[in-house]
Every structure is written in C-alpha cells, then in structure tokens.
Amino acid sequence: MATTGIINGTLMRLYKDSTAIGYATSCQMNVSAAMREILTKDSAAGGWREVKKGQLSGTLSTEALYAGPGDASTNYLFDDLFTDLVAGTALTIKFTTDVVGDNVYTMSAICTSLDLNAGVEENVSYSASFEVTGAIVKTTKA
C-alpha cells in the first residue's frame, strides 16, 4: 500500500541497480526543462519574452558519510563511485522508498563529481553529483 501523507525523506533513497548508495544523509533529484525563445517581430506579445519547452534534463546528487574498504557492507560506497567516475560508466539509478504503491524514478546517470571532506574531529563525508543521460521514467512499485 502506498505511503499516505507526506513521505519521510529518510525512507527515500538512491539505489544503484538495486543496491543502496550507502550511509547517505541526503539525496536530491533535479529535473528541469530548458526554454527556447520564440519571440519574433511578428509576435503579438508586445516585446515580452515568449518561450517554449526545449531540452529536458536531470541531475542527481547525494551526501553521505565515507566508509573505506574495511567496511563490511554490500552497499554502494565512495570507492565504487570513484571507479565509475574514472571509467565514465553510466549507472542505472533508482530513487524510491521501495514501498509498494510509491513512485520509482529510474534513470541512467553518469557520476560527474565527488567531493571528499575530512574535517578534524568530524566524520569523513562526501558528496556525489550525477548527470542523467536519457529519460527519467516514473513508475509505481508493484
């Protein structure tokens, strides 16, 4: 049964294929439509800008705590993303709560940046950014 009311953000997370991106503290998906200007001398808009939808695009980003090779986890971690970024691998990413009836956003994305932060007496953390290539498909988890 689909989640009722406002969804708790903790439950919605990014999965590479079907494996969670580990120790995430936040995840974002951005979808945007570029606008193309269609104002011409023949337009009746009186000099006001007129636009129509152009290219659609999407980006993903996540912030997470860092765990190295010693971590006994099967989750997708910084080192996996590092390998993907260097190789330019397109990853199949799902953004979902994994609850039946809730939405699943599925897309192919390439990791474009990784920022690893290590402050004194702080958790080592990182942020990762992804550029979506192709369409973002919205389905309902059956």
Added chain:
Amino acid sequence: MKLRLLKEWNGKHPGNTGVFLSEYGEQMIKDGIAELLDEDFVVEDMPKKEEVKQEPVYIPIPIPAKYFQNDEEENITKQKK
C-alpha cells in the same frame, strides 16, 4: 530490505550486510546468495555523535531578609503614614 551475504557477490565477501530493493533482495534470497535480516529496513544505523549535557551549577547567593518582605504590605504601610 537488509540482507547478509551467504556467498561472494560482486566482489563483496560473505557476511557483509547491506540494503537492497525488495524485489532484487527476494531474488538473492531465492538464489541462496543472501539471507534476510530485516524486511522493512531502509536506512543504516548512522554513527551518532555523543552529546555531553552539562549538569546545572547552583551557586548560593546571600540575599537580605528584606527581599522576602511582601511589597504590597510595605506599600499599604507607607500610604497609612
């Protein structure tokens, strides 16, 4: 769902645990690659920072007895004068 690997999977060693989408996780269980730890588990236990709460410090301050005198009574007395 949270699973524990029973066999090596994608270079990860048996005994390692992780969070998987339920459909995929169920297939891993069927294939004998992993065992179920928690079906509804979504988020890992994050390392939490220990908060140190300081105990309040009470410092006795000497207060003159006059302080405890009822102000209203004092005003009435003054008006009568």
